[in-house]
Amino acid sequence: MNIPEELCYTKEHEWARMEGDLCVVGITDYAQGELGDIVYVELPEPGTHVDIMGEFGVVESVKTASDLYSPLAGEIVEVNDELADSPELVNDSPYDEGWMLKIRPSNLDEDWETLLDAEGYRAVLAESGAH
Amino acid sequence: MQNAEPLIFERSSPGRHGYSLPESDVPALDSNEAVPAHWQRSSLPLPEASELDVVRHFTRLSQRNYSIEHGFYPLGSCTMKYNPKVNDATAGMPGFSFVHPHQPESTIQGALALIHGLSRLIMEITGYANCSLQPAAGAHGELCGVLMMRAYHVKQGNPRRKMIIPDSAHGTNPATAAMCGYTAIEVPSSDRGTVDMDALATLLDEDVAGLMLTVPNTLGLFEQDIVEICRMAHAVGALVYCDGANMNALLGTVQPAALGLDVLHLNLHKTFTTPHGGGGPGAGAICVNETLEPYLPVPLVKEQDGEYAWDYDRPDSIGRIHSFYGNFLNQVRAYTYICTLGAEGIKRAGEYAVLNGNYLKERLRDAYALRYDRTCMHEVVFAGLKEKAEGVRTLDVAKRMIDYGFHPSTVYFPLIVPEALMIEPTETENKDTLDSFIEALLAIAEEAQTAPELLKEAPVSAPVRRLDETTAARRPNLRWQPPE
Numbered sequence: 001m002n003i004p005e006e007l008c009y010t011k012e013h014e015w016a017r018m019e020g021d022l023c024v025v026g027i028t029d030y031a032q033g034e035l036g037d038i039v040y041v042e043l044p045e046p047g048t049h050v051d052i053m054g055e056f057g058v059v060e061s062v063k064t065a066s067d068l069y070s071p072l073a074g075e076i077v078e079v080n081d082e083l084a085d086s087p088e089l090v091n092d093s094p095y096d097e098g099w100m101l102k103i104r105p106s107n108l109d110e111d112w113e114t115l116l117d118a119e120g121y122r123a124v125l126a127e128s129g130a131h
Numbered sequence: 132m133q134n135a136e137p138l139i140f141e142r143s144s145p146g147r148h149g150y151s152l153p154e155s156d157v158p159a160l161d162s163n164e165a166v167p168a169h170w171q172r173s174s175l176p177l178p179e180a181s182e183l184d185v186v187r188h189f190t191r192l193s194q195r196n197y198s199i200e201h202g203f204y205p206l207g208s209c210t211m212k213y214n215p216k217v218n219d220a221t222a223g224m225p226g227f228s229f230v231h232p233h234q235p236e237s238t239i240q241g242a243l244a245l246i247h248g249l250s251r252l253i254m255e256i257t258g259y260a261n262c263s264l265q266p267a268a269g270a271h272g273e274l275c276g277v278l279m280m281r282a283y284h285v286k287q288g289n290p291r292r293k294m295i296i297p298d299s300a301h302g303t304n305p306a307t308a309a310m311c312g313y314t315a316i317e318v319p320s321s322d323r324g325t326v327d328m329d330a331l332a333t334l335l336d337e338d339v340a341g342l343m344l345t346v347p348n349t350l351g352l353f354e355q356d357i358v359e360i361c362r363m364a365h366a367v368g369a370l371v372y373c374d375g376a377n378m379n380a381l382l383g384t385v386q387p388a389a390l391g392l393d394v395l396h397l398n399l400h401k402t403f404t405t406p407h408g409g410g411g412p413g414a415g416a417i418c419v420n421e422t423l424e425p426y427l428p429v430p431l432v433k434e435q436d437g438e439y440a441w442d443y444d445r446p447d448s449i450g451r452i453h454s455f456y457g458n459f460l461n462q463v464r465a466y467t468y469i470c471t472l473g474a475e476g477i478k479r480a481g482e483y484a485v486l487n488g489n490y491l492k493e494r495l496r497d498a499y500a501l502r503y504d505r506t507c508m509h510e511v512v513f514a515g516l517k518e519k520a521e522g523v524r525t526l527d528v529a530k531r532m533i534d535y536g537f538h539p540s541t542v543y544f545p546l547i548v549p550e551a552l553m554i555e556p557t558e559t560e561n562k563d564t565l566d567s568f569i570e571a572l573l574a575i576a577e578e579a580q581t582a583p584e585l586l587k588e589a590p591v592s593a594p595v596r597r598l599d600e601t602t603a604a605r606r607p608n609l610r611w612q613p614p615e
Binding site (some may be wrong): 037039040062063064085088 | 142542543546600601604605
């Protein structure tokens, strides 16, 4: 299971990475593996405001549907339109081509403190009995 | 796809047909005069086949169907019990099958008496003040129930905004709440698998219109705090909806109204042996206490001095929710079932359903992981294999059941149980059938350790193997198109 050291994580299996003054968000390799083949990703309209750990969308796989939670509060400036036609990018490349949102954070310093580092996320997975 | 039966379109051969019409003895009409040219189609590629071709095609397809009349169908949360043939005998009686809903009341007294009588039987079984048989299925009953809850709150001056729903609920519950304009608020389950009472206490306030609970819940567990839950909800002016999908467990033993639940739907096609799915249509029934009684859909059937009549004089009613009076012939079947069993038989049906659920739980607990180790009700939920095997998932266990001659059980629901495997045997199966199913599941658990490829490759005995569910969902192809 791939948990890159340079990313930050939520307990709900989203990752976050700063690119300039924007935060890029997606779901982890573990999450895509548990969901199985993803068939649909519902993302918000750019311009929408999202709260920290607020729901921003839904990811649907062959076996289940799951809410998506934002690691940070802010304005959504861009969503990955490729996922509309190619949801499999989330399975194939969860940390790169399968990204979901770019957020302009409104409370970056405080929100960032709430996120887990790779070690913290590994501990969350171990605690939940993930294999 | 070896063994695949071609579509009837693919069997078509130009000029072949199964009819022979006489010469037309009326003057031919020029279609260009009757219908403007731009509304006419130049071709209609309907299949051309002989009567025998058609009969063989559909007979072959029907033989590939799997139903409760072929074998055990342990579909958790769906109560796939046997539908006795006597139900169809009564539903086929001309007095029921040849009536029209526009007939004068005086000519359909028997049909009206049946609707009235079934309502009374359902009220006795559930303890409610009144009920409507209009809804066409469970989710339709839910919609009707929550619309009534909303109408009640509007009448009090405020429809309120929130609906509290457990994380183990059927997906239709939050969908119903949203359809009725409510925000669904999730209440977590405790480590016992029932509503987390502390979490519920923090969620309840005067903006909560109601709770939607399934009793017993989708984990097959009785909500032991249900009376207190209803009391807490009523204390803030909220109502409690009961999803009656699991009513089979309570038959004759628990009246949901007595627990404090304000409104309940029943699935006649689950609990009361009317056709389920393809043989449908389904039939719901929505039962209410005195608080919600004024809001029931119209019409109801009223009785006065032995005469039955439609009752539309209900000013607070939410109105119609189905044409005429629902799926009437399935009401005849449910009435037949209840009368056939009688009060004692109905109670025994519920007791045997619970006994069978617990028998499966105890016999399978060493091979499959119990998430909540408690006495269950009519169904049991396992968190997949107890001894995990590399790469083997619950889906593989379910597919392997096909090779052992059983319909797979429900999998991956409820969502809060990882690798969920949910089994509901119902009371209509005897111990021999349950034992052969248990032996199969134990053998599958053994194979997962010794020969996991048998599970990964399953099913090998079905006309088709693993279907490509991913491509079917990503690029659905739903319609046959003639070759260019």
